Amino acid sequence: MKSIAWLALLCCLPCAALELPDMGASASSVLSPADEKRLGEGFMRQLRNGVDIIDDLEVNSYLNALGHQIAAYSDNPEQRFYFFVVNENSINAFAVPGGFVGVHSGLFLHTQNENELASVLAHEIAHVTQHHIARTMEASNNFSLPTMAAIVAAAIAGMKNPQVAEAAIAAVTAGNIQMQINFTRAHEEEADRVGMKMLADSGFDPRSMPIFFERLQASNRFYEGGLPEFLRTHPVTSNRVAEARDRAEQYPKKLLSDSPLYQLARAKLLFLSESDKTKLAKNLQRALQEARYRDERAVRYAIALCLLATREYSGVQPQLDWLVKHDTDRVAYRSLQARLAAAQNQPTQALQLYSKALQSYPNDPQLTLEYAELLLQQNRAATAKPLLLDLHLRNYPEYHRLLALVQRQIGEIVDSYFSMAEYYYSSGRTALALEQIKQARQLKGLDFYQASRIEARHHELQQELHEENAAKKRDQH
Numbered sequence: 001m002k003s004i005a006w007l008a009l010l011c012c013l014p015c016a017a018l019e020l021p022d023m024g025a026s027a028s029s030v031l032s033p034a035d036e037k038r039l040g041e042g043f044m045r046q047l048r049n050g051v052d053i054i055d056d057l058e059v060n061s062y063l064n065a066l067g068h069q070i071a072a073y074s075d076n077p078e079q080r081f082y083f084f085v086v087n088e089n090s091i092n093a094f095a096v097p098g099g100f101v102g103v104h105s106g107l108f109l110h111t112q113n114e115n116e117l118a119s120v121l122a123h124e125i126a127h128v129t130q131h132h133i134a135r136t137m138e139a140s141n142n143f144s145l146p147t148m149a150a151i152v153a154a155a156i157a158g159m160k161n162p163q164v165a166e167a168a169i170a171a172v173t174a175g176n177i178q179m180q181i182n183f184t185r186a187h188e189e190e191a192d193r194v195g196m197k198m199l200a201d202s203g204f205d206p207r208s209m210p211i212f213f214e215r216l217q218a219s220n221r222f223y224e225g226g227l228p229e230f231l232r233t234h235p236v237t238s239n240r241v242a243e244a245r246d247r248a249e250q251y252p253k254k255l256l257s258d259s260p261l262y263q264l265a266r267a268k269l270l271f272l273s274e275s276d277k278t279k280l281a282k283n284l285q286r287a288l289q290e291a292r293y294r295d296e297r298a299v300r301y302a303i304a305l306c307l308l309a310t311r312e313y314s315g316v317q318p319q320l321d322w323l324v325k326h327d328t329d330r331v332a333y334r335s336l337q338a339r340l341a342a343a344q345n346q347p348t349q350a351l352q353l354y355s356k357a358l359q360s361y362p363n364d365p366q367l368t369l370e371y372a373e374l375l376l377q378q379n380r381a382a383t384a385k386p387l388l389l390d391l392h393l394r395n396y397p398e399y400h401r402l403l404a405l406v407q408r409q410i411g412e413i414v415d416s417y418f419s420m421a422e423y424y425y426s427s428g429r430t431a432l433a434l435e436q437i438k439q440a441r442q443l444k445g446l447d448f449y450q451a452s453r454i455e456a457r458h459h460e461l462q463q464e465l466h467e468e469n470a471a472k473k474r475d476q477h
Contacts, residue, residue, distance in 0.1 A: 036131075040082075040098020047102075048397065049428025052087040054105060054272055055396055057366040058332055059085055062265035066114070067101060067121045073201035075194070076129045082395055083121065087273055091216065095124040097131075105273045112215075114262040115199075115208035122195035122202075123209065130194060132187050192244050200251045207253075210244040217241070263298035264332055271305040281306035297327050304336060308343060316340050331361050335370060347378055363390055373402060381409035397426045414440055414450050421457070430468055434461040 047053065054060075060083070067083040081099035089106040101124045103117075111117040196206040274280045284303045293299045304319035317340065323333050334357035341350035354371035361367055368391055372384035384406045393399035404419035417440035425433035437458045446454070 036097035036099075037080075038098070040096050040100040043096045043098070044082075044084075044100055044395065045426060045428040045430075047086075047428070048426070054085040054087045054269070055398055056085075056268060056272055057369065057396070058268050058335075059265050059272070061365065062261045063103065063108075063121075065261075066118060067125065070118060070122050070198050070202045070204070071099075071125050071129075073198045074125060074129045079129055081125065081128070084395075085269065089273070093120050093124050095127040097128070099128050101125065101128070105269055108269055109266065109273070110216075111212070111266075113208070114258040115205050115256060116212040117262070118202075118204045119195065119199060119206075119209035119212055122198045122204075123191045125198065126191040126194035127187070130187070130190055132191075189240060189243065192240070193247065196244070196247055196251070203254075203256075205254045205256055206248040206251050207245070210241050210248055213244070214241055258295070260295070260297060260327070260330075263295040264301055264330070267298035267302040268305065268332070271302050271309075277306045277309045281310065281312075297323060301332065301336075308336070308340060311343070313340065313344055329360070331357070331364055331366060334361070335366055338367075338370065338374075342374055347374060350374055351378070365391055365393060365396075369393075369399065369402060372406065376402070376406055376409065379409070381406040385410065395426070397423050400426060413443065414446070414454070418453075418457070421461070425461070430461060430465045434458070434465055437461060 063083045063085065064081075067081055071077070071079065071081050079099050081101060083101045083103070085108060086102050086104050088104040090104050091107045091110050092104045093102065093107055095101045101121065103120065103124075107120065108117060111120070192209065196209060199206045199209065271277070271280065281303055284299055284306065287293055288296070288299050288303065300319045300322055304316045304323075307313070307315040307319070316336070320333060320337055320340070327333075334353065338350045338353035338357065341347075341353060351371070351374060354367060354374065357367050358364065358371065368387050372387050375381065375384040375387075385403075388399070388403045388406060391399060400419050400423035404416045404423060407413075407416035407419055417436045421433040421436035421440075423433075424430070424436065437454060440454050441458060
């Protein structure tokens with residue numbers, strides 16, 4: 001079995017960094033589906049340790065529903081996908097083996113409609129289903145693991161500083177630049193073609209793809225350094241846009257409106273990515289007064305979120321009342337109502353609101369985690385535990401942390417150490433995960449099953465940490 005450290009060397013290649021011509025199914029000889037899955041999981045751990053991922057269940061739920069709607073029409077519908085948002089104002093998106101697709105918050109907010117966001121996801125899904133990175137590895141025998149490790153570090157650095165990433169990648173790929181230039185166009189065009197078909201088959205308009213790329217090109221004068229990051233990692237030429245437009249015209253035209261969930265998720269993301277909530281609330285209130293909006297629900301929802309965050313509680317309820325009156329029942333509104341009650345020191349009412357909401361939306365991740373956290377604060381961990389165990393949110397570190405606190409409160413100390421270890425491990429902090437298992441190892445009165453489980457996990461984490469440290473040393477040389 002290949003080690004996680006080895007996998008991490010490969011998994012962080014930007015989706016358009018190294019492109020090769022179509023080589024068909026032969027790529028499977030390099031990476032099996034299981035290999036790709038481990039690559040993606042290793043990538044996510046490394047990424048979480050280096051950049052700010054927006055782990056908001058409302059935004060993630062919408063993005064994953066949209067992504068899976070499109071991916072269901074790919075030529076590999078069995079491929080599993082996980083879509084997530086990176087808290088970055090730059091306009092970019094990327095995909096890695098294993099079906100992990102990241103979208104920068106800047107790109108999400110820059111889209112003008114749901115079709116444009118869908119077109120980006122379809123393009124990235126195509127990079128995964130066409131095994132572009134695996135095909136790169138197969139053809140590029142000169143690309144050593146240390147080189148790929150350096151690219152991993154550069155790609156993560158590029159989330160915060162694209163100029164640093166470009167310099168680092170240029171330094172480690174000097175001998176392969178021509179290969180990248182030669183083959184980028186082929187894979188990007190393939191992703192356009194495959195992505196367009198998925199868009200059309202899943203009910204979206206393929207014309208949104210060339211329209212979005214054209215708009216990014218036209219607005220490049222507003223970006224420092226010349227181009228949005230998406231156009232740097234996904235080079236778009238005039239010929240490519242024209243070809244994409246011609247291809248899109250072969251599909252029937254569709255008159256589509258945005259789903260309300262797109263607008264609400266976009267409003268939530270705007271709230272999460274803006275540090276000055278007071279300023280944002282004032283701007284939104286002004287836009288509301290002047291009727292400068294595409295969706296009044298989204299504006300009022302974002303205002304309510306800002307007012308709750310700034311403790312201006314009296315202004316939240318009027319927005320909620322309007323939303324409940326003028327819109328259908330939604331998880332977002334139920335959550336906001338319960339959080340408002342909790343913030344106003346009314347925990348009994350908040351718990352009742354969560355309990356009632358979960359009757360309408362059983363096992364909803366957002367409602368369940370918020371409910372469980374409030375139960376924990378009220379020393380009712382025994383009630384929270386079964387709710388959490390029914391979720392299985394493996395890719396959400398905060399879930400493991402909350403579960404650890406619940407287990408500790410009810411006296412399940414060994415399980416608590418394991419859950420906290422999983423929290424650190426899924427966050428890319430293997431050393432801290434190992435420390436949790438070491439503490440569990442020192443407990444008195446362990447039974448045979450507990451001791452065996454601890455020793456097995458201790459061995460796994462110790463081996464992975466050793467390999468990670470060895471990889472870091474190789475990078476330094």
